[in-house]
Amino acid sequence: MKYGSDIKFSLSKNNMSRLLFILLILFHVQANAIEGYFENGYGLLIKCEKTLGGDGDSSIDPQTLYHTGLCGGYISSIHDSVKDMRLHDLIKEDPYCMPIGINRGQLVGIVVNYLKGNPESLNASASSSVLTAFSEAFPCTQ
Numbered sequence: 001m002k003y004g005s006d007i008k009f010s011l012s013k014n015n016m017s018r019l020l021f022i023l024l025i026l027f028h029v030q031a032n033a034i035e036g037y038f039e040n041g042y043g044l045l046i047k048c049e050k051t052l053g054g055d056g057d058s059s060i061d062p063q064t065l066y067h068t069g070l071c072g073g074y075i076s077s078i079h080d081s082v083k084d085m086r087l088h089d090l091i092k093e094d095p096y097c098m099p100i101g102i103n104r105g106q107l108v109g110i111v112v113n114y115l116k117g118n119p120e121s122l123n124a125s126a127s128s129s130v131l132t133a134f135s136e137a138f139p140c141t142q
Helices: 013-029 041-051 062-087 104-117 119-123 126-137
Strands: none
Touching: 041 062, 041 104, 041 119, 041 126, 062 104, 062 126, 104 119, 104 126, 119 126
């Protein structure tokens, strides 16, 4: 098998039009990235709703598993980022006080309930919605 310069690539006008159309769609979908955010509350809600079945169990179909990873990973990364910022004194105090023993599935449920109960958050950044959901669910008492 040969690699490198032996590969020929050509696009017909029809294929070029399709490629341009796909690129325009991708550009439109990623418009939030230009504004500084990759995900808004609505996008996160869609992913997280696909994560939770009717009784809170995860489905095993590949698309649902994909969304489960995106949702759980996004929410976990927000929490981990906050904890790292606190550890390195980038923020002065914790915005929420999560009890020990909370699992990722419970966090997903908290975020989904927050997003559903606060429709104005669907157009906001997903990260601010997650932080607000955590702050409301786990307030710090001092």
